[in-house]
Amino acid sequence: MRILRFRLNGDDVEIAAPDHWTLLEILRYRAGLTGTKQGCDKGDCGACTLHLDGRSVLSCITLAADADGRDVTTIEGLVSASGPDVVQDCFDEAGCLQCGFCQPGMIMASRQLVTENPAATRAEIKAALAGNLCRCTGYTKIYEAVENACRRTREGGGAAAAGVTRAAEDGADG
Ligand code: FES
Ligand code: FES
Secondary structure: OEEEEEEEOOEEEEEEEOOOOEHHHHHHHOOOOOOOOOOOOOOOOOOOEEEEOOEEEEHHHOEHHHHOOOEEEOHHHHOEOOEOOHHHHHHHHHOOOOOOOOHHHHHHHHHHHHHHOOOOOHHHHHHHOOOOOOOOOOOHHHHHHHHHHHHHHHOOOOOOOHHHHHHHHHHHOO
């Protein structure tokens, strides 16, 4: 058992967990954040995607210890006082999902893309979401939702979550 200290959706937290637990496990079973989904649990489906220091990672194959001292953003952290994130809004508007199980991971992967490349082409969107599987529906409306989020961001209406913004700035610095 170890005590992990990290920033979770903008708050400093301390969470005790067994050494072998994954980041997904401590979020769902210690922090009570069930928005991040447990799908395949072996790195194949993308349902558990979240941001670690602003970059998408698969939390089912990331050790909780790797989050120590770092910045974790989950789907819950994308909502701000001004409402849902633009990517969440565009997914909602597009009605592009059915059961919704894949949605948090899809949105987190899309959020990184929209921040880093708001001029993304359809091919780039497909590539960015290639690791996120949906068993219910076709992908066309999902791609359209991301294109819409890109367009709204280019027009100035798509502020990113804090962690994602920081990562983009770090990348720009080299
Ligand atoms: S639950 Fe992590 S990739 Fe499927
Ligand atoms: S909407 Fe059901 S898995 Fe994607």
